[in-house]
Amino acid sequence: MPQFFRIDDPDDPRIAAYRDVRERDLVGRDRQFMAEGEVVLNVLVASARHRMASALIVDKRLERLKPLLTDLPDEIPIYGASQAVMDRIAGFPMHRGILAIGECTDPPSAEALLEGLGPRALVVLLVGIANHDNMGGIFRNAAAFGADAVLLDATCCDPLYRKAIRVSVGASLMVPFARLATGQDPVALLDRCGFETLSLSPAGATPLAGLARAPRVAALFGTEGPGLPAELLTRTRTIAIPMAGGFDSLNVATTSGIVLHHLACVAQEA
Incomplete structure (x- = not known):
């Protein structure tokens, strides 16, 4: 079962990968990618080609999504935050309230x-x-x-x-x-x-x-x-x-x- 953590400070270093989402989109993510929304999260969790590294989910959605997340490996952190904190982390209103970081696999030729x-x-x-x-x-x-x-x-x-x-x-x-x-x-x-x-x-x-x-x-x-x-x-x-x-x-x-x-x-x- 993954570990669940509460985030109350937008400057918490544990969620640095999620900070200023649009700016990070412009400069790249060093062999990682960001998934957004519940449908995409479901695909990433089930993927045999990509590995989820972490997730940041607004409180009002986290409880409902826990059954989806409980079979993830123990080392994957799942962060929960209020809507206001998540918006400050991302740098814009995150209406979907769900972000996850995935790790890129080496594509074939x-x-x-x-x-x-x-x-x-x-x-x-x-x-x-x-x-x-x-x-x-x-x-x-x-x-x-x-x-x-x-x-x-x-x-x-x-x-x-x-x-x-x-x-x-x-x-x-x-x-x-x-x-x-x-x-x-x-x-x-x-x-x-x-x-x-x-x-x-x-x-x-x-x-x-x-x-x-x-x-x-x-x-x-x-x-x-x-x-x-x-x-x-x-x-x-x-x-x-x-x-x-x-x-x-x-x-x-x-x-x-x-x-x-x-x-x-x-x-x-x-």
Whole structure:
């Protein structure tokens, strides 16, 4: 059973990792991440991929959450505080009243992650996704539609950033992911590992509705506005989502949900 501690002083050194949450988000957490809210806490407690280091929970929620926390290892501290003290610790009103620190595990290489997947696999590859809301939304969709892995290029933001985890409702703690090295060729990597690569573009040659999928398939999504680089589009099968006349743009997280639903449900190519 974990140890429960009362925090009455916002400057208590035991909760230093929780102090000034937004400032810490900007500078990073030295191989740790922050989880926020009850849904994400449930995912973290149950995770086989990540370890919870501690939690800080407002008094009015702590008693109800104790059954969830009682099976945690003895060395994990659980801190309780009043709403006023917790708000001062975090540096802004913590309406959810639940924070936890998790420890990052060493992710596999992109190639090792792909090679470990089965004969039928669905992979998401993200290029230049810098918005944490979009990152969280894409991971949420990946979990909802059974994607086996997410690959990130070197320019993507961190899916374990607090806001990305929160928007993903914990999915970025569940879906395996790996980051490509700077300059690593994603299309060549996917080809070597036996994946058909589909690139989403408003000018794509194949409408999504008519697409049958290969057993191993990867869907590529680029940043809003510029989209995927032309160099990737010319080397992959391009897919479009037809829209009403005069409109050709969807939010990238919305796009990922439509595409992943289709690929999860569509029949395999003969």
